[in-house]
Amino acid sequence: MGRGRGGSRTQRRHFRQNRENVWKRTKPDPSSESNNENNGGDPSWQPFATQNPAFEEYYKEQGIVAPEEWDLFMEVLRKPLPAAFRINSSSQFCSDIRNQLESDFMISLQSEVSEGGEPQPIRPLPWYPENLAWQSNFSRMQLRKNQTLERFHEFLKLENEIGNITRQEAVSMVPPLFLDVRPEHFILDMCAAPGSKTFQLLEIIHRSTKPGSLPDGLVVANDLDVQRCNLLIHQTKRMCTANLIVTNHEAQHFPGCRSNKKCSSGAEIGTELEPPISQLVFDRVLCDVPCSGDGTLRKAPDIWRKWHPGNGNGLHALQVQIAMRGLSLLKVGGRMVYSTCSMNPVENEAVIAEILRKCGGSVELIDVSSELPQLVRRSGLKKWKVRDKGQWLSSSKDVGKYRTNAIVPGMFPSGRSHAESVEHSGSMEQEEKHENGENGNVEDALQSSEDAVISANELDEEVSSFPLERCMRIVPHDQNGGAFFIAVLHKHSPLPANQGTANCLEGDLDSTIDEPLVKLPTQDTEDTNGLLASLADDTDETLTEAASEAELIEGEPDGAALGPDASITSESNVSEATQVPGDGAADPKKTGGKRKQLQGKWKGVDPVVFFKDETVINAIKTFYGIDESFPFNGHLVTRNSDTNHVKRIYYISKPVKDVLELNFSVGEQLKITSIGLKMFERQTASVASCAPCAFRISSEGLPLILPYITKQILYASPVDVKHLLQYKSIKFSDFVDAEFSVKASGLMLGCCVIVLSKGGKSSSDPIQVDESTIAIGCWKGRNSLSVMVTALDCQELLERLLMRIETGNGLLETKDEASNAEGDDDMKDVERNGDEENATAATEG
Numbered sequence: 001m002g003r004g005r006g007g008s009r010t011q012r013r014h015f016r017q018n019r020e021n022v023w024k025r026t027k028p029d030p031s032s033e034s035n036n037e038n039n040g041g042d043p044s045w046q047p048f049a050t051q052n053p054a055f056e057e058y059y060k061e062q063g064i065v066a067p068e069e070w071d072l073f074m075e076v077l078r079k080p081l082p083a084a085f086r087i088n089s090s091s092q093f094c095s096d097i098r099n100q101l102e103s104d105f106m107i108s109l110q111s112e113v114s115e116g117g118e119p120q121p122i123r124p125l126p127w128y129p130e131n132l133a134w135q136s137n138f139s140r141m142q143l144r145k146n147q148t149l150e151r152f153h154e155f156l157k158l159e160n161e162i163g164n165i166t167r168q169e170a171v172s173m174v175p176p177l178f179l180d181v182r183p184e185h186f187i188l189d190m191c192a193a194p195g196s197k198t199f200q201l202l203e204i205i206h207r208s209t210k211p212g213s214l215p216d217g218l219v220v221a222n223d224l225d226v227q228r229c230n231l232l233i234h235q236t237k238r239m240c241t242a243n244l245i246v247t248n249h250e251a252q253h254f255p256g257c258r259s260n261k262k263c264s265s266g267a268e269i270g271t272e273l274e275p276p277i278s279q280l281v282f283d284r285v286l287c288d289v290p291c292s293g294d295g296t297l298r299k300a301p302d303i304w305r306k307w308h309p310g311n312g313n314g315l316h317a318l319q320v321q322i323a324m325r326g327l328s329l330l331k332v333g334g335r336m337v338y339s340t341c342s343m344n345p346v347e348n349e350a351v352i353a354e355i356l357r358k359c360g361g362s363v364e365l366i367d368v369s370s371e372l373p374q375l376v377r378r379s380g381l382k383k384w385k386v387r388d389k390g391q392w393l394s395s396s397k398d399v400g401k402y403r404t405n406a407i408v409p410g411m412f413p414s415g416r417s418h419a420e421s422v423e424h425s426g427s428m429e430q431e432e433k434h435e436n437g438e439n440g441n442v443e444d445a446l447q448s449s450e451d452a453v454i455s456a457n458e459l460d461e462e463v464s465s466f467p468l469e470r471c472m473r474i475v476p477h478d479q480n481g482g483a484f485f486i487a488v489l490h491k492h493s494p495l496p497a498n499q500g501t502a503n504c505l506e507g508d509l510d511s512t513i514d515e516p517l518v519k520l521p522t523q524d525t526e527d528t529n530g531l532l533a534s535l536a537d538d539t540d541e542t543l544t545e546a547a548s549e550a551e552l553i554e555g556e557p558d559g560a561a562l563g564p565d566a567s568i569t570s571e572s573n574v575s576e577a578t579q580v581p582g583d584g585a586a587d588p589k590k591t592g593g594k595r596k597q598l599q600g601k602w603k604g605v606d607p608v609v610f611f612k613d614e615t616v617i618n619a620i621k622t623f624y625g626i627d628e629s630f631p632f633n634g635h636l637v638t639r640n641s642d643t644n645h646v647k648r649i650y651y652i653s654k655p656v657k658d659v660l661e662l663n664f665s666v667g668e669q670l671k672i673t674s675i676g677l678k679m680f681e682r683q684t685a686s687v688a689s690c691a692p693c694a695f696r697i698s699s700e701g702l703p704l705i706l707p708y709i710t711k712q713i714l715y716a717s718p719v720d721v722k723h724l725l726q727y728k729s730i731k732f733s734d735f736v737d738a739e740f741s742v743k744a745s746g747l748m749l750g751c752c753v754i755v756l757s758k759g760g761k762s763s764s765d766p767i768q769v770d771e772s773t774i775a776i777g778c779w780k781g782r783n784s785l786s787v788m789v790t791a792l793d794c795q796e797l798l799e800r801l802l803m804r805i806e807t808g809n810g811l812l813e814t815k816d817e818a819s820n821a822e823g824d825d826d827m828k829d830v831e832r833n834g835d836e837e838n839a840t841a842a843t844e845g
Contacts (some may be wrong), residue, residue, distance in 0.1 A: 054305045055294070061392065064343055065475060076477040078716050080139035081298035084125070084170040085156060086482075087132045088199075088239075090206040093166045093800055098131055100803075105152055112138070112148055122152075125170055127375035128177075135170050135481075141301075162796045163238025168196040169299065171474050171484040173377065175286060175339040176200045178368055178488050183208055183215040185283035186655065190251040190326055192221035193228035195235030198287060202239045211769050212630075212707035218243045218655040220282075222809060224250050226604070226673070233674045235711060240700045242653040245660075246674035250606075251289075252321035254329060255669035256280065257662055280329070280670075285336040287326040289319045289351075295341035295483030298476060309387035312344035316411055319351045320358075327355065327363060330491050335366075338487045343475070345384035346411050348485040349468045352380075354410035355489075356466050362493045367470045377476040380471025380487070383463045386411050413464040429445050468610040602671045611636040612666050613643045618693070620680060623693035623750065625711030637676055650676030677701050683751070692749035699777055699789055702753065707769040712750070712780075714743050715757040715767065718801065724754065724776070725798040729786040730750055747780045751788070754778050757800070774801065 040141060056074070059065075065073045087097050101122065109121035121138070124131040136143070136152075143153045158163040175198050181187060181204045192198045198221040205215045221236065223229050229248050236244055249255065257280035277350055292311035297303050323338055330336050338355075340347050356365060369377075386393040388407050393399055396409040396417050409417040474484040601607070611617075617632060626632075634657055638646045652660065652675060663670045679701035682694055697705065716724070717737045735741040744752075755767055756774040769775075774797065777788045787794065 014228055020543065050297075050301060050304050052304050052307050054309065055304070058309050058342065058387055061387075062345055063381070064473070065477075069477070072477050073475065076480065077297050079294075079298060080141060081169065081482060082480060083136040083138060083140050083143055083156075083167065085134055085136075085160070085165045085167045086128070086173055086200065087134075088164050088166065089130070089132055089203050090209075090239075092773075093164055094132075096800060096803060097159060100155075101134060102131075105155070109149070109152060112146070124211055125173075127372045133170065133517045135175055145443040145555075158792065158796060161238075164796070165242070166196055166199050166235075168200075169296075170479070170481045171295070171342070172196060172482075173200065174372075174474070174484060175288060175337045175486055176204065177372060178337050178486060179286060180282045180335055181205060181217075181284055183217055183240060185217040186281070187217065187219045187284045187286070188254075188282040188326070188329060189219060189221045189286045189288070190254065190322060191223060191290060192246075193232040194223070195221065195232040197288060198232065198236055198244075199239055201286070202236065202241050202244060205243065206239070206241065211771060211773065212704060214242055214653040214704070216651065216655060218245065218659065220245045220659075222247045222249055222251060222254060224248065226811050229673045229828055237674075237700070239705065240677060242651050242677035242704065243656060244674070244676075245656060245670070245672060248602075248671045248673050251287075252325050254319065254325055255666075256329070257659075257666050257669050258664045259662055264600075276665075277662050280659060280662060282329055283334050285326040285330045285334070287323050287336055287338045289315075289322050289338070289340055289347075290343060291315060291319070291340035291342040291347050293341050295324075295343055295476075295485075298482055309344075312342060312347045313386065313407065313411065316346050316350060319347055320354050320410065321554050323351060323355050324358060327359060327489070327491060330493055332491055332493055334491050336489045336491070338489065340485050341482065342485065343473070343483045345381050346386060348473070348487075349380050349382075349384065349464070350411050350413075352468060352471060352487045352489075353413065353415055353464050353466050355412075358414050361609055362491065362495050364490045364492060365467060365470050366488050366490045367467075368472075368488050369470075375474075377472040377474050377486075378478075379469040380473060380485075382468055383413050383461060385461075415463040415464075438483050477599060516620060601668045605671060605673060606639040607641070607668075608639065608672055608675055609641045610634065610660075611638045611646065611649050612812050613646075616643065616646075618694050623712065623748070624697070624705075626705065627708040627710060630705065630708040636679070647682050648678055648698075649680040649695065651679040651704065652676040656690070677704065679705065692748055693750050696751035696779070696788065697753070697777055699793065702775060702777055706753065706773070706775055709753060709767070712747055712752040713767055714740065714747070714752070714754055715761050716740050716754045717757050721754065721756050721774075721776070722798065722801060724778070724785065724787050725789075725794045725801070726828065728794070729784050731784045735785075744780065744785055749780060752778050752780045752785075754785075 060067075060070065087094055091097070101124075106120065112121055122134055122136045125133040125135055138146070138149060143149050143156070155180055156165065156167060160167050171198075179187070179201070181201060183205045185205065187205070189198045189201060201219050205217045205219065209215050221232055223246075229246055233246055236246070247254075259278045262838055270558050292307075292315060293300065294303055294307055304567065317716055319340075323336075326336050326338075338352060342348065352365060356363060386407055388399070388403060391398075393412075395406065395412050395414065396407075399407045409415055409685055470487070472484075472486040474481070474486070479536050572577060617636070620626070622633070631654075635652055635654075637650050638648065638653055639662070659670075660672075660675065663672070677700055678698045680695040681698050683691065683696050717740065719736050720730075720740060723734075723736070731744040732741045735744070754776050755769075758772075776797065779786045779788055789797070
């Protein structure tokens with residue numbers, strides 16, 4: 001979805017301040033009687049103006065919708081956008097959540113159907129597979145303010161925070177579905193923040209994996225702004241994946257990472273026999289480019305005031321650059337989806353036509369009209385005009401001589417410059433003379449003259465020769481949603497050498513990756529985010545999908561609140577080997593007594609380091625009895641090269657490991673802000689010094705390593721698990737199951753895992769893990785057992801547990817909460833430490 005970040009200083013300020021609701025405005029002057037009358041006597045709220053004559057004139061002329069649909073189109077655009085969300089298909093509670101929606105909320109909310117709205121309060125989106133995406137008949141404002149919707153709203157907030165659902169605009173879910181992703185694919189999300197589509201891609205590659213296994217593919221999620229990368233990391237960390245790399249680059253200059261070496265040092269690290277990869281190319285590319293964002297008017301109504309045709313004109317060149325870079329990084333035989341949340345053909349069909357011209361026959365715009373048949377979509381436009389300085393331009397010959405740098409030929413349907421158009425017209429006349437011959441009769445000559453007049457008229461209104469009708473345009477009134485544009489491209493062969501790829505080898509990347517692929521207009525300037533803001537037409541700031549989609553996450557910390565990501569600044573790197581030459585040693589006098597953080601190649605980003613401390617690794621293996629079949633060597637990384645100061649150890653999958661080794665071999669061209677899955681964390685509570693193992697298993701990494709743990713793990717009855725989740729800490733003597741109490745007290749001091757017993761399994765039975773297994777990390781103290789799970793996770797697990805089991809008398813028995821909560825003082829430290837671990841999750845990579 002388009003971000004339209006160029007010149008958007010207002011948006012960035014609101015993003016940092018976590019603006020609560022875009023349908024609110026600052027309070028007017030209470031003394032103004034006219035304001036009070038217009039707002040029904042309420043001076044605290046005033047709606048945005050939902051009209052813009054320039055907007056209406058522009059899109060009427062472009063023919064986005066038929067004239068008879070115009071009134072309905074505008075009526076829907078002026079209404080708030082219904083809330084939508086998607087169930088995480090890889091979550092173990094996916095079926096539970098879907099059943100709860102179908103059998104509970106669809107019925108209980110029926111009385112709250114809004115007037116003039118849809119007959120159902122919530123409904124599954126018919127075009128999304130397996131009822132995994134839902135749309136509410138209520139806007140975000142209604143969900144927040146309506147007391148009768150409170151239970152449903154709390155459900156959405158909790159499940160979103162846990163990661164079981166993702167709140168996302170309905171049309172934003174469409175592009176990943178047309179990528180045809182498989183679990184083994186390497187996928188690049190070029191402009192990924194805020195991360196809802198990235199999360200969707202991760203769901204798809206993880207969906208068919210079994211517990212303890214990882215897919216053979218990966219997702220590289222990129223964004224150019226560090227703060228937006230923090231939001232992206234916070235979104236995707238809910239997925240708990242080891243198959244994700246988050247990078248921080250300009251999309252149009254994303255590194256190619258091609259190695260000339262035939263071998264890699266990775267063979268010494270890993271146990272796999274496959275040859276290392278020599279270049280980073282992708283099976284699928286999602287090119288969801290920055291755009292003017294007028295398709296999001298329903299959730300970002302301030303765009304009504306700011307909308308101007310120059311917004312789209314100024315972004316056209318950047319969009320072409322990003323799309324061309326995506327195609328150059330795409331494997332031959334791969335698929336790329338280009339998308340925006342703009343309705344402007346200059347940002348949509350014009351960009352597709354331009355890249356097809358540049359790529360020749362190597363890239364095809366494919367017809368996907370048979371896919372997702374229930375999705376209502378419209379064909380792309382074959383003709384359009386360009387609006388500049390209050391004038392309509394039908395072709396490049398109409399562009400004034402001082403505007404040729406701002407309004408380029410690629411913005412028009414034919415893509416031809418004025419000189420090319422004249423040459424083309426002359427060649428047509430010569431062909432006609434040759435066909436008629438010198439002795440042609442008068443009738444033929446007259447007919448030829450009439451044809452020439454028709455051709456001249458057609459040149460005034462250009463029509464594209466490419467099959468742009470294969471593009472998709474989604475408009476708001478078709479499905480009560482937002483607007484979107486999608487085009488699906490297939491790469492048949494390497495791109496022409498002069499368009500960014502070498503023609504000699506399949507998928508080879510141009511060595512001059514840092515050079516712009518398209519010359520940008522000289523009127524464009526670069527703002528502080530590195531994006532291009534057009535000075536043409538005095539464009540105003542633009543709101544974007546990124547900021548407004550971020551606000552879908554209720555109560556989510558903003559960029560400033562998130563702070564620097566833990567993977568970026570969490571650990572002070574004390575290795576001199578990674579210090580930038582010339583930085584010198586840290587001087588306490590100059591740093592105010594604080595140790596200066598040493599930098600790796602990328603300023604402000606801690607380096608990624610393979611963790612090879614055999615003493616620590618063996619201690620972890622021995623303490624938890626981790627089976628040898630679990631691949632450890634070469635799969636553990638950290639952001640600190642000093643073993644004594646490592647706080648977190650991350651686990652990476654085989655494909656991520658291959659990419660990381662390639663990145664090392666090419667001089668760390670990738671600026672990695674987050675990588676891998678947090679697997680182990682150093683226990684810092686005072687009691688931890690007595691534990692045999694200093695590292696506990698992270699709650700994020702537990703599902704992956706669970707099938708391989710043979711020690712420090714026990715089955716517990718449903719009632720004991722319920723009490724643990726309720727009271728957080730329980731003395732061994734207070735457990736209902738006496739056998740479990742004895743087994744638990746016999747565990748070694750430190751981290752342990754408690755698994756919910758099914759079918760009357762005893763605590764001494766061998767642990768068997770499947771998709772339905774519920775397990776929680778705990779700390780075994782001297783006299784008690786304490787959960788190491790956040791309050792939100794406890795609440796979610798408790799609700800799911802109560803839904804799965806029959807609550808007989810035994811389960812309803814309660815103990816004195818104060819007594820059960822009592823434990824060793826050091827155990828309370830462990831519990832607090834566990835909450836701190838998860839409370840800082842938003843800033844961890």
